[in-house]
Amino acid sequence: MYRISEVSKLVGLSIPTIRYYEKLGLIDSPTKDARGYKEYNENILQYLSFIVNLKDTDMSLEQIKNYVDAYKINDYPKCKTILRDHAGKIQDELAKRQQILEKVQYKVAHFSDLKGGGK
Structure with a gap:
């Protein structure tokens, strides 16, 4: 599981952009841990990477x-x-x-x- 800051670094998107994509429904809402922090799984990470690829090709x-x-x-x-x-x-x-x-x-x-x- 990844925190949003880790996802941001791994896929090259800003944290606000990740949140925006979540709001648009481009990615599923991540689960939250016991402290209320969002936890992004490998599937979300791969999906975001694919979205970045699509955006990179306009x-x-x-x-x-x-x-x-x-x-x-x-x-x-x-x-x-x-x-x-x-x-x-x-x-x-x-x-x-x-x-x-x-x-x-x-x-x-x-x-x-x-x-x-x-x-």
């Missing part, structure tokens, strides 16, 4: 909420559709970035060929 909180809601009611076809569509967007973005990277690398090579540019 999935909106609304779409994440749609995914979570579908998952909670075992609507796996909807989950699959949401993730498949998002994966397509990530793939398109990667292709675009690859083209940009190739242009930048071309320019770097060009300047390296110029007198004094290879320093």
